Amino acid sequence: MKMLVCMFKSHLQTLIIKHQTLPNLNHCLIRPIFRSYSPKRTIDSSEFKISFLKNKCGLSGKHLIRASKCVHFDSSDHRPDSVLELFRNFGFPQPNITRIVSVVPCILQSLKPEKLLKPKLDFLLSMDMSHAMVVRTVTRDPRILARSLNKHLIPTFDQLKDIIGCGPNAVALLKCGPFIFTNTAAMLPNIRFLLRQGIPISQIFKFVSHYSRILCYPHDRFCQVFLMVEGMNFDYSSSHFIHALHALSFHNDSTWESRCLLLRSFGFSNDEVLEVFKKAPLIMCYKENHINKKVEFFLKKLQWTPSRLSCNPKVLCYSLEKRTIPRCSVLQVLVSISSTSKSYNLSTILSIDERKFVRDFVSVYKDELPEVMEAYQGKLKFDEYTFKQKGAVKFLAINY
Known part of the structure; x- marks a missing residue:
């Protein structure tokens, strides 16, 4: 036995010496063996994964690239198929499945979808949600399925x-904003704060539905903004209150001051600037060049005063190119030919919906006055209002 051990050690030493004297042995003999196998398997796996995400999940572009980096499976892995099957059986349409996978692609790697994913869907059903509502809720924020x-x-x-104080209101709130499930640490303290300040539950619903991002602000910052809005004496039940919170959350102090300076440069007093904000808070969210262009139009083209504009700043919320100028152009044509004896306020005309405006001010005159349609379509160059009437039988009295 000792002799065999000695012979084995001697043979092993000889192999080591030969290997050391042949530096290319590993390169020539060993590495090609692995090259012919491992890389080929990686390529096949990658090709299958991309094909699956594209053809079965409906991903494309940046979503396809991102998902392909997040998931790892090959043709022998049946997990992705079982996840998609679970969604389809529950009632998720393909576009909804595509969105879910694009947001949380790792969900395709759930080991046991029936045990990990389905209970979460059943939990939402137990909250008095219909299948359609669960589909809508999960589609709005698919990250819910990634939470325990x-x-x-x-x-x-x-x-x-x-x-909230009761289950039905809590369910209703989650229907409005499923993001509460995935932004819990930020949103719940801010919701609690609003309720303690006496904000109606109906306003909380609007917050969650339309401005959930504000509720995700750090609690100290959120309270600071709230106190600023409270100091301006907004009505808590008014939509302006919510818009004001959004507007002030949108800006830092320097941005807010630059908007105020811009309005003051047109002749608005500090009280008028505050009046503009209280009646149309979202104006302060617009870019400075947009505010400048709109204010300049009303002050220079329509000859309004800052005081007049501060009394009805809502007109600044409308698109200048798509609504204000086309409507003013139509009215100018009607004024010039004295086509009607009705009296209208310009701010009222700008506020009515598009269908009603076309019916009352365009369609009714388009046959006898083709210029009205041309003005509405922007084919007539708009310069400024002269307010001069042609003819004396009828007139259009418009309070500019």
Whole structure:
């Protein structure tokens, strides 16, 4: 036996010496063996993955690229198919499935979808949601399915019930904004704060539905903005209150001041600037060049005063090119030919919906006055209003 051991050691030493004297041995013999196998498997796996994400999940462009980097499976892995099958059986249309996978592609790697994903869908159903509502809720924020049922979703719902005071309102709030499930740490303290300040629950619903991003602000910053708006004496039940919170959250102090300076440069007093903000808060969210262009139009083209504009700043919220100028052009044509004896206020005319305006001011005159349609379509160059009437039988009295 000792002799065999000695012979084996001697043979092993000889092999080591030969290997050391042949530096290309590993390159010539060993590496080609692996090259002919591993890379080929990687390419096949990658090609299958891309094909699956594109053809079965409906991904394309940047979503396809991002998802392909997040998931890892090949043709022998049946998990992705079982996930898609679960969604289809529940009632998710293909466009909804595509969105879910694009947001949380890692969901395709769920080991047991029936045990991990379906209970979360069933939990939403148990909250008095219909299948259609669950589909809508998950599609709006697919990250819900990436959260733990027992450690996050259920505790979040219980916390919300405690804050709101009853289950039905908590369910209604989650229907408005499923993002509460995935932004819990930020949103719940801010919702609790609003309720303590006496904000009606109906306003909370609007916050969650339209401005959920504001509720995700750090609590200290959110409280600071709220106190600023409160100091301006907004009505808590007014939509202006919500818009004001959004506008002030949108700006830092320097941006806010630059908007105020811009309005003051047109002759607005500090009180008039505040009046503009209180009656149309979202104006302060516009870019400075947009504000400048609109204010200049009303002050120079229509001869309004800053005081007049501050009394009805809503007219600044309308598109200058798509609504204000075409409508003013139509009215100028009607004024010039004295076509009607009706009296209208310009701000009222700008506020009516498009269908009513076309019916009352364009369609009714288009046969006898082709210029009206041309003015509405922007084919007549608009310069400024002269307010001069042609003819004396009828007139259009417009309060500019």
